[in-house]
Structures are given as C-alpha cells and as structure tokens.
Amino acid sequence: MSGMGEVLAREALGLVGVPFRLHGRSVETGxxxxxxxxxxxxxxxxxGEAPDRYALRGGKLEQFEAWLKAAxxxxxxxxxxxDIVLVQAGMRQFHLMVFAGAGFVHAHAGLRQVVAMPGESPWPVLGVWRLPG
Structure with missing residues (x-):
C-alpha cells in the first residue's frame, strides 16, 4: 500500500455525507x-486538473481515460x-469511485450525497487509476 493511497482514501472517507451536485467541487455546495x-x-x-464539461450519461470511455491521464x-x-476506480454504472454511463479497502466511496446521485459503500463494486470495473509515487 502506498502512503499517498492511504491519505487519498482517508480524504475520500472524510467527504462522506457531502451533498451531491452535478459538476460540484466543494464540501459546501456538493x-x-x-x-x-x-x-x-x-x-x-x-x-491534477478535473474536467468540467461532461454529462451523467452518454460519455465515451476513451474520454474518461484521457481525463484521468491528463489529471x-x-x-x-x-x-x-x-485507487480511483472507473466503472460502468449503466449504458454509456461512467462513474468514478475511490477504493477505501473494505469498499468504495462515491457520489451517489440517487441518495443525493457521498456515501461509503461496503463490499465489491456492483458495476463492471473498466479501469483502476492511481496517484503517482
């Protein structure tokens, strides 16, 4: 395990409960x-930089992979x-989660907040990405 990975997982877990907001980038607004x-x-x-022009559905896998690499x-x-895990949550619907060891942290649109989800990913994993170092 990398020290940076543990720090990232801890930071993601610290965001559990933050509201969901499309294109949001802050604890206060989601x-x-x-x-x-x-x-x-x-x-x-x-x-790293984060993309700001994307939709919940209709994306292309190559575009998400390019954004992760550019970040x-x-x-x-x-x-x-x-690790950051890229999954396919639906038809042409890609989703990012952070692996926290016993499960994943992700922004759940249906529950309208960031959640910690125990166990394995319920969606097909398309790629695993890691912070350098």
Whole structure:
C-alpha cells in the first residue's frame, strides 16, 4: 500500500455525507463523482486538473481515460487502497469511485450525497487509476 493511497482514501472517507451536485467541487455546495475524486486528490496534495464539461450519461470511455491521464493519474493493474476506480454504472454511463479497502466511496446521485459503500463494486470495473509515487 502506498502512503499517498492511504491519505487519498482517508480524504475520500472524510467527504462522506457531502451533498451531491452535478459538476460540484466543494464540501459546501456538493460534488459529483468527478468532484469527489478531484476534491479528495487535492486534499491529499495532488494538483491534477478535473474536467468540467461532461454529462451523467452518454460519455465515451476513451474520454474518461484521457481525463484521468491528463489529471496526472497512472493506470494500475491491481486495486489498492486509495485507487480511483472507473466503472460502468449503466449504458454509456461512467462513474468514478475511490477504493477505501473494505469498499468504495462515491457520489451517489440517487441518495443525493457521498456515501461509503461496503463490499465489491456492483458495476463492471473498466479501469483502476492511481496517484503517482
């Protein structure tokens, strides 16, 4: 386990309960899945950029992968604590979560907040990304 991954997981867990808001990037006004990852990585000391023009549905996998790479994240072969996990939550609907060890932290649109979800991902995992170092 990397120290940075543990810090990122801890920061993501600290955001549980933050309201959901599409394109949100703050604790006060809310976050979506991209905003959750951006805020947690920024709080962990990583200064990658986050996209701001995307929809909840209709995206392309290649675009999400390009955004993760542009944010300075590295593709990983296996999942470790603090990794960012790209999943397919529906038809042409991509979603980001942070692996926290016993489950995932993600911005849940239906529950309207950031939640900690125990267990394995209920959605197909398309890729695992990690902070450098």
């Amino acid at each position: 976050v979506d899945c991209v905003g959750l990852v951006a805020l947690a990585t920024w709080r962990a000391g990583h200064r 300075g994240l590295c593709r990983a072969a296996e999942m470790r604590i603090g």
